[in-house]
Amino acid sequence: MTEMTARTEGLEFVLERVFQAPKEKVFAAFTQCEHLKHWWGPRGWELTACTLDLRPEGVWHYCMTCRDESQGDFFGMESWGKGVYREIDAPNFFVYTDYFSDAEGGINAELPPSDVTMIFEEAEGGGTLVKARTKYDSEESLKTVIEMGMEQGVRETWDRLEEYLR
Numbered sequence: 001m002t003e004m005t006a007r008t009e010g011l012e013f014v015l016e017r018v019f020q021a022p023k024e025k026v027f028a029a030f031t032q033c034e035h036l037k038h039w040w041g042p043r044g045w046e047l048t049a050c051t052l053d054l055r056p057e058g059v060w061h062y063c064m065t066c067r068d069e070s071q072g073d074f075f076g077m078e079s080w081g082k083g084v085y086r087e088i089d090a091p092n093f094f095v096y097t098d099y100f101s102d103a104e105g106g107i108n109a110e111l112p113p114s115d116v117t118m119i120f121e122e123a124e125g126g127g128t129l130v131k132a133r134t135k136y137d138s139e140e141s142l143k144t145v146i147e148m149g150m151e152q153g154v155r156e157t158w159d160r161l162e163e164y165l166r
Contacts, residue, residue, distance in 0.1 A: 002127075004158055006151045011142055013150065015132040017158050018123045021165040026128040027091035027120050029161060036062070039164040042156035044068025048078070049103075058085045060096070061105050082107065083116070093119045098134070112141030130158075 004017040019026050029035040033050035040047045041064040049063035060083040066074040082101035088094045095118075100111040107113070119131040132154070136142040 002162070004155050006154075008142065008146075011136050011139065013134045013136070013142060013146065015134075015151075015154055015158075016129065018127045018129050019158075019162055019165055020127040023120050023122060023128045024091045025165065026130060029165065030118060030130075031090070031094065035164070039160040040064065040157060041160075042153045043160065044071050044074075045079075049080075054085060054088060054090075054094070056085055056087060059083065059105070060085070061101065063103065078103075091120055093117060112136055112138075112144055114141075114145070 002018045002020070004015055006013070006015050008014070021029075029039070031052065031054050033047075033052050036050055036052070037047045040050075040062070044066055045064045046067050047062060048065040049061070051062075052058075052060040054060075060081075062081050064079045064081075066077045069075050080101045080103055082099045082105050083096040084099075085094060085096045096116050097113055098116050099113045100108040102108065115135045117131075117133045117135075119129075119133070121129045121131070123129040136145070
């Protein structure tokens with residue numbers, strides 16, 4: 001299993017990992033609900049709602065639900081998200097603004113939005129290098145999501161993606 005690297009660069013949280021699959025397949029896994037439902041979310045969570053319109057100004061609206069009773073207070077909890085795509089160059093990259101939302105797609109103003117650039121490159125020795133560059137509006141916003149456990153959540157989510165791609 002390839003390790004994910006995580007670091008901050010200014011107001012950006014940068015994650016990188018190599019997946020042993022062709023770039024087109026990895027790009028599709030990130031941009032199609034029929035793939036996302038198999039791996040999106042940390043362990044114990046399931047993608048229970050997903051609509052995705054991959055075009056500039058198109059929206060990805062989804063819900064992750066905790067199905068793992070061992071996660072205590074999180075069991076049964078729903079976490080809604082909304083991405084609004086700004087730029088797409090399949091299968092090389094896409095850019096979107098990511099929001100915490102509600103079931104109707106209303107944006108949760110209490111949690112920080114971010115600008116996300118997902119880059120897909122041929123990796124040395126085969127596979128696909130995925131780079132996620134997530135930019136926040138302030139150090140406080142970046143700190144908030146890091147303290148919420150974003151790195152661990154992405155690590156588990158990308159582990160699930162690697163399993164799915166196999």
